[in-house]
Amino acid sequence: MAERQEKTFKFVIVGGGIAGVTCVEQLTSQIPSGDVALITAGPHIKAVTNYKQVSKTLEEFDVEEKPSSVLEEKFPNLTVIHSAVKSLHTETHSVETADGRVFGYEKLCICSGGRPNLLMKENPYVLGIRDTDSAQEFQKRLCKAKRIVVVGNGGIALELVYEVEGCEVIWAVKDKAIGNTFFDAGAAQFLIPSLEADKPEVAAPCKRTRYTTEEPAPGASQTFTPGSALGPDWHEGIALRGAQSVCFLGSWPVYIQLTNGKTFGCDFVVSATGVVPNTEPFLHGNNFSVANDGGLQVDDHMMTSEPDVYAAGDVCTACWKHSPLWQQMRLWTQARQMGWYAGRCMAAEVLSEPIELDFCFELFSHITKFFNYKVVLLGKFNGQGLGPDQELLVRCTKGQEYVKVVVSGGRMVGAVLIGETDLEETFENLILNQMDLTPYGEELLNPNIDIEDYFD
Numbered sequence: 001m002a003e004r005q006e007k008t009f010k011f012v013i014v015g016g017g018i019a020g021v022t023c024v025e026q027l028t029s030q031i032p033s034g035d036v037a038l039i040t041a042g043p044h045i046k047a048v049t050n051y052k053q054v055s056k057t058l059e060e061f062d063v064e065e066k067p068s069s070v071l072e073e074k075f076p077n078l079t080v081i082h083s084a085v086k087s088l089h090t091e092t093h094s095v096e097t098a099d100g101r102v103f104g105y106e107k108l109c110i111c112s113g114g115r116p117n118l119l120m121k122e123n124p125y126v127l128g129i130r131d132t133d134s135a136q137e138f139q140k141r142l143c144k145a146k147r148i149v150v151v152g153n154g155g156i157a158l159e160l161v162y163e164v165e166g167c168e169v170i171w172a173v174k175d176k177a178i179g180n181t182f183f184d185a186g187a188a189q190f191l192i193p194s195l196e197a198d199k200p201e202v203a204a205p206c207k208r209t210r211y212t213t214e215e216p217a218p219g220a221s222q223t224f225t226p227g228s229a230l231g232p233d234w235h236e237g238i239a240l241r242g243a244q245s246v247c248f249l250g251s252w253p254v255y256i257q258l259t260n261g262k263t264f265g266c267d268f269v270v271s272a273t274g275v276v277p278n279t280e281p282f283l284h285g286n287n288f289s290v291a292n293d294g295g296l297q298v299d300d301h302m303m304t305s306e307p308d309v310y311a312a313g314d315v316c317t318a319c320w321k322h323s324p325l326w327q328q329m330r331l332w333t334q335a336r337q338m339g340w341y342a343g344r345c346m347a348a349e350v351l352s353e354p355i356e357l358d359f360c361f362e363l364f365s366h367i368t369k370f371f372n373y374k375v376v377l378l379g380k381f382n383g384q385g386l387g388p389d390q391e392l393l394v395r396c397t398k399g400q401e402y403v404k405v406v407v408s409g410g411r412m413v414g415a416v417l418i419g420e421t422d423l424e425e426t427f428e429n430l431i432l433n434q435m436d437l438t439p440y441g442e443e444l445l446n447p448n449i450d451i452e453d454y455f456d
């Protein structure tokens, strides 16, 4: 192995997604003299643009796919290697790439993301959506499709059932309400009418969404070559339009049987059933501690259980003692924050500087858009882990806004804000300062009170 080693880098980062690229940016700016290698399987890298800190913890940004030369031009101490890592040898501190090259590292950060947790492996009629290639494949098949079945009830399913036009969409949901990873039943109820309504800009010409409420049948997967995950507004650049006319008789390319006993024929099935961390090439021959969700366990310095190996983004599982108001979700924002913090930790270690867990891990916060509504999630927005010790305050104006506050022991611990509520900053402050809100009771959500003045 040692003879074949081309070069030893001070830092090697694996993965050109948002976690890896942010880590590289952080490292190269903190230690401009240290040589850094970014090894990535895909031809492009993902870069954060138009970054905006909305409040103390809320952030918004766009994500652009760029050629890696953009990074190399910006950081002269960076070398980008386009090949997948095939194996990792933590004892010799080296990685081997698919094209047979071997590189040494002093510190390594694994940012290899995740892949779709496909329901039915190796079934050509079952698609997952993860990266540009899989989104293009989806679009290609959709334009010929008359009916698709979407399985799953998280972020991707929510986006698809709203965005797809000109094709019948059967949405197989095992829960009682839609969007279980983001919403409770109340918020789901608020959003449902948007599915039936015409979209604001272009009216959906032929959208028929049917709901089922049982689990899907087990089955088969699409082969996966890893590229960076898509992100905010991934569907905006591509037409998600089907073949329009529906043929109710005749045969379908594939049939899916659900646990409610119903069978549906369709052109293909989208398995929007979560992600599995991309750990395979790194595990063999090493001693990583792996979490129950399959992620590489990392501590509060983003270190795995192997010496000098860090991990960030979708591939890792945060195993430090979390702040009572934070939880990990495999999101764009957390990939950026973890990549940035991992870079800082690696630099701090080399420079022998102390470093504390970053403030962004104090409070969970996420801004996104579903069904064309702005959605802000804060803290324990669904009362995660609180048990019966929680009280919910809800304010809802149909078609306009849905505001839910989770209160525990008189303190605000979470919130869901749908629509242009303008409450995010005030609520974030109330959650962070853990003020006793008992005296305010339900007045907290009284629309006739300007809550900002109230707490000034």
Ligand SMILES: Cc1cc2nc3c(=O)[nH]c(=O)nc-3n(C[C@H](O)[C@H](O)[C@H](O)COP(=O)(O)OP(=O)(O)OC[C@H]3O[C@@H](n4cnc5c(N)ncnc54)[C@H](O)[C@@H]3O)c2cc1C
Pocket (backbone or CB within 6 Å): 014, 015, 016, 017, 018, 019, 020, 039, 040, 041, 042, 046, 083, 084, 085, 086, 111, 112, 113, 114, 129, 130, 131, 155, 156, 226, 227, 228, 229, 230, 231, 232, 233, 234, 278, 281, 312, 313, 314, 315, 330, 331, 332, 333, 334, 335, 368
């Ligand atoms: C359709 C879709 C929509 C989404 N929408 C949102 C959203 O609106 N908001 C949000 O917050 N999040 C969203 N997400 C989630 C978000 O995209 C991910 O959480 C985030 O991209 C994870 O970043 P990452 O850098 O950890 O991994 P990835 O972006 O998956 O990047 C992993 C990188 O590692 C490389 N790689 C993998 N294996 C190897 C290997 N063996 N050797 C070398 N390189 C390797 C890949 O090529 C890739 O460059 C969405 C995800 C999807 C799929």
Ligand SMILES: NC(=O)C1=CN([C@@H]2O[C@H](COP(=O)(O)OP(=O)(O)OC[C@H]3O[C@@H](n4cnc5c(N)ncnc54)[C@H](OP(=O)(O)O)[C@@H]3O)[C@@H](O)[C@H]2O)C=CC1
Pocket (backbone or CB within 6 Å): 119, 151, 152, 153, 154, 155, 156, 157, 159, 174, 180, 181, 215, 216, 271, 272, 273, 274, 275, 329, 330, 331, 368, 369
């Ligand atoms: N706007 C945003 O913020 C967006 C974020 N994303 C992120 O991208 C990633 C991928 O999205 P997605 O695939 O939707 O993942 P999610 O984790 O959001 O949702 C997965 C869904 O699939 C369900 N599921 C899991 N296994 C099965 C099964 N065997 N049968 C039926 N249902 C199942 C889950 O239910 P259960 O929870 O009960 O297991 C859950 O409803 C996620 O990390 C997501 O957060 C994606 C799109 C938009």
